Amino acid sequence: MGLSSKNITPFIHPEKTWSKWIGYAGLTIGILLLLVSVQMFLNIRVLLKEEAPRKSGAFDYVSISKVITNQNMGSDNRFSPNDIQLLKNQPEIAGVAPLYSNQFRATASAGNILPFSTDLFLESINPAFLDTLPKDFQWQPGQVDVPVIFSSEFLEMYNVFAPSQGLPQLSPKTISSVNIFLQCSGTRGSQNFRASIIGLTDRVNSILVPQSFLQWANQEFSGDSSTLVSRVYLKTVDANNPVLLKFLDDHGYYINKDKVRFGRIKGLLQNITGAIASLGILMIILALIFFGFYLRLKIARSRENIKLLIALGYSPGWLSGVFSKSFLPVYLALILICLGITEVFQFFFSHLSFAQETVGPYIHWIVLATAGVLLIVTMLINRIMVRSEIRQL
Amino acid sequence: MQLVLKNIDPDYISDTSHSDIWNKEITVTKGEHVHIIAPSGSGKTSLIHFIYGLRTDYKGSIVHDGKNIKNLRAEKKASIRQNSMSIIFQDLRLFDDHTALENIEVKRKLNPFHPPEMIYEMATRMGVANKLPQVIKTCSYGEQQRIAIIRSLMQPFDFLLLDEPFSHLDEENRTKAMELLLEECEKRKAAMIFADLKELDMLKNEKILHL
Numbered sequence: 001m002g003l004s005s006k007n008i009t010p011f012i013h014p015e016k017t018w019s020k021w022i023g024y025a026g027l028t029i030g031i032l033l034l035l036v037s038v039q040m041f042l043n044i045r046v047l048l049k050e051e052a053p054r055k056s057g058a059f060d061y062v063s064i065s066k067v068i069t070n071q072n073m074g075s076d077n078r079f080s081p082n083d084i085q086l087l088k089n090q091p092e093i094a095g096v097a098p099l100y101s102n103q104f105r106a107t108a109s110a111g112n113i114l115p116f117s118t119d120l121f122l123e124s125i126n127p128a129f130l131d132t133l134p135k136d137f138q139w140q141p142g143q144v145d146v147p148v149i150f151s152s153e154f155l156e157m158y159n160v161f162a163p164s165q166g167l168p169q170l171s172p173k174t175i176s177s178v179n180i181f182l183q184c185s186g187t188r189g190s191q192n193f194r195a196s197i198i199g200l201t202d203r204v205n206s207i208l209v210p211q212s213f214l215q216w217a218n219q220e221f222s223g224d225s226s227t228l229v230s231r232v233y234l235k236t237v238d239a240n241n242p243v244l245l246k247f248l249d250d251h252g253y254y255i256n257k258d259k260v261r262f263g264r265i266k267g268l269l270q271n272i273t274g275a276i277a278s279l280g281i282l283m284i285i286l287a288l289i290f291f292g293f294y295l296r297l298k299i300a301r302s303r304e305n306i307k308l309l310i311a312l313g314y315s316p317g318w319l320s321g322v323f324s325k326s327f328l329p330v331y332l333a334l335i336l337i338c339l340g341i342t343e344v345f346q347f348f349f350s351h352l353s354f355a356q357e358t359v360g361p362y363i364h365w366i367v368l369a370t371a372g373v374l375l376i377v378t379m380l381i382n383r384i385m386v387r388s389e390i391r392q393l
Numbered sequence: 394m395q396l397v398l399k400n401i402d403p404d405y406i407s408d409t410s411h412s413d414i415w416n417k418e419i420t421v422t423k424g425e426h427v428h429i430i431a432p433s434g435s436g437k438t439s440l441i442h443f444i445y446g447l448r449t450d451y452k453g454s455i456v457h458d459g460k461n462i463k464n465l466r467a468e469k470k471a472s473i474r475q476n477s478m479s480i481i482f483q484d485l486r487l488f489d490d491h492t493a494l495e496n497i498e499v500k501r502k503l504n505p506f507h508p509p510e511m512i513y514e515m516a517t518r519m520g521v522a523n524k525l526p527q528v529i530k531t532c533s534y535g536e537q538q539r540i541a542i543i544r545s546l547m548q549p550f551d552f553l554l555l556d557e558p559f560s561h562l563d564e565e566n567r568t569k570a571m572e573l574l575l576e577e578c579e580k581r582k583a584a585m586i587f588a589d590l591k592e593l594d595m596l597k598n599e600k601i602l603h604l
Contacts, residue, residue, distance in 0.1 A: 007502050010495070011488060308486055311447065312500050313474030313548070316467045391467070 005322040008309060012302045012323070023290035024334065030283030031338040031374060035367050037277035039346055042364045044269050047355060059094060060239035061129060061203050064253045065231050078228040086251075087232065092244040095235035097126040099206065100214055104186035104221035108195065110178055116167060123206040124214040129233050132199040139213035146182060146193045149208040150175065152200040172200050186221030204233065240267055288378065291327075292385050299323070299389045307393050320390050324383040331378050335371050342367060394477070394551045396421040396584070400453035401443065406436055413602040414440065416453070421584050423551050429588040431604030437588040438483050440604065441556045444586070445480050446470045457552075475504040479548055483556040485541045489530040493521065493540045496529055501547035506581075515543045519569060535561040542570055546577045553578055555587045571595040 066077040079098060087096045102122040109117035127133050130149065137147045152172070159169045170178065180195040201208070218224045236244060239255075248255050299306065310316055343363050350361040398419040402409060409415035414429065415436075421427050431437045442448045444455055446462045455462045457473060465473070474480075487496050497512050516522040519539040524532050529540065538561050545553065553574065559567045571593070578585050587593070592601065 003502060007499060010491065011499065305488060308488065309499070310467070310471065311445075311474075311486065313471050313503055315471035318471075 003318070005325065008314065008319070008322060009326075011305045011309060012298075020291075020294045023287050023294055024330070026283055026287030026290055027331075027378070028334050028338060030280050030285075030287050031335060031371070032341055033280030033283060034277055034374070035280075035338050035342045035363075035371060036345055037273050037280055038370050039342055039363055039367050040349075041270060041273045041277070042366060043346075043349060043355065043359050044273065046358050059235050059237060061131075061233055061235055062239045062255055063099070063204070063231050063233050064248060064255050067252050067254045076228070078230045079232050080228060083251075084229075084232065087234065090244070090247060092238075092241050092247070093234050093236050095129070097129040097233045097235070098229035099123045099125050099204070099231040099233060100211070100218075100229055101231075102184075102214060103218045103224035103226070104184055107183045107185075109181045109183075116165065120207055122209045122214060122217075123204075123231075124209055124211040125204060125206075125233060126211070129204070129235065130201060130208070131203040132201050134198045136198060137210055139210040139216075141212075141216055144194055146195045146209055146213055147198045148180070148195050149199045149201050149204075150197045151205045151207070152202050153205055154207070155200060175200075184217055184221055186223075188221055188223055190221065206231075284374070284378075288381055291382065295323075295382070295385055296389055299386070299393075303393060306390060310393070316390050317387070320383065320387040323386045323390070324379065327382055328379060331375055331382075335375050339363070339368070339371050394423050394458055395456075396444065396552055396586075397456040398444075398453075399456065401440070401455065402452040403436055403439055403443075404450050404452070412604055414604050419602065421552070421586060423584050424582050425584045426578075426599040427584065427586045428593065428599040428601045429586065429604055430590070430592055430601060431588070432590060435604050437604060438556055441480070441483075441554050441586070441588055444552075445478060445554055446473070476549055477551045478554065479545045479550040479552075480554040481541050481545045481556060481558040483560070485537050487529045487537055487541060487544075490528065492526055492528055493532060493536075494525040496540060497525075497544045497547060500544045504548045506549045507547055512543065512547070515546065515573060516540075518573060519543065520566065533561075535563075535566065538562060539566065539570065542574065546573070550581060551583050553583055553585045555585065555589075557589050558587075559589075559593075568595065 066072075066079070068077060084096055084098060087093055100123060106120050106122050107117060108120050127137065132149065134147070134149075137149060139146060155170065155172065155175060161167075162169050175197050178197065180197070182193040182195040184191055184193065195209075215225075238244070245255070306319060309319060346359075346363050347361050349355055350359045398414065398417075398421075400416050400418065401414065402416050406415065413419075419427075429437060429440065439448065439451075443451055444462070446465060449463050457477070460469075462470075462473075488499070491499075493516075494512065498509070501507065501509070501512065512525070513522060516525055516539075519542070521532075521536050521539045521543075524536050524540070529537060532540070538558065542558060555574070558574075559570060562570060574585065577583075587599075588604075
């Protein structure tokens, strides 16, 4: 039908009622709440991503150790194979990796360039738990070079302490070029190695060597092949899961609270944003219900005219389309206004001191997509309501 | 194209034995003129509404172009009303708050058979040209009837349904209106189904049926 809706608009009474304005106001507030919440959710994600190294994909990586108290100080507080098996059996835990440590004395010196020498501890972990894993992080018996992965926190600590000791500060890049002389000694002998730092890890606070080296060296220098460990890394979907935390508490395991607390704040913020978004959706639903009343009223007032138009041969489907399309400009305007306000909000938010570096001044494309989806959904609901009303005439 | 009325039996009329239409099979072909004569209250308007698809409270079937009108969806009915069937309602059914011209135009634009100038031409012939800009409710019933007649002639049709279309017209206007209707049916080779209280001598070659 090559008909213009202008033909019939004079036959459908334009209604000005309070319910229409309540509908518009509710819809605006709802859309605004939803769009701002989506933007905030994305902002929080960006802001907190930088500081969440434990997180890799969908998993949290946290280390646990046994709580040392005055009562248990003298006894062995390491994890036995049974303890580890129990951890593996927990549904909340997706993976367990014990952190094996050296059972011999390890001393490092940096030769003439960096005149210092220190005893240190070496540990090894299942490589699957590492956030950085260079290809050459491997060792075979007979190899003099030992690759090391160093905790970036340790590097920071070193850089704090170095100037006072007359040592040069090191950047993550230069540290790899420092040759470290590693002396391993135990009851059964001693040997010198060349160690080089081939990677930095944000996840594990330790000095890591390949598992093959540590196993060999423990056996070689101390004759120790025990499987007892004092630290265990856990891979879990949510390190803040209360069930997991209770299990760890009950067993006297200590979890790095700072990291968990940080995760809790993030979770809390995201929950608040989620709640605001839900409120927005609720408002939109209420507004659409109001619109439903308004539409019914409008159709009821024009009931006789619509019936006559249909009797004259106007298609009910086409009439429904004309009716619902008459709301498109209004909906479009409301959504554009809300997008505008969200943009203003984002602009000011991006200028806050803590957000300046990481949060952009423009709204995210997901917010635009949400607005588009909202427009389509409201138009669709509107169309369905009009259609069912007109069909009932 | 044909319109077939098969054993139509309204739910609310008890005695249909003396009728030429109820419970009979009647075929109306394009170009035919059928004159249905019946006193008030015998179901003329019901029959016209059954054919036009406005009511379905009857037994039997009305088949238009091979399809049972009773079973048609609203969109298909709209299409038939735009292309194949036009009607003059007994109660006229005009938009009271709109002008005569708007009332005609709302129908013409749906599926124009005539250009807009034709409205003035017909209105002049029917003596209501000066009423075109006037709001319908301020026109007399006779004038409204003539506007309804003009409205029904704005679209293409195969069947023109007339339900006492001249009830408020004098002899002279009746003749003018009948001439116009016959001419327009001739242009479309359309059938005319004319329901009235008594026989009209103006109809040509008509098939007379008593309800």
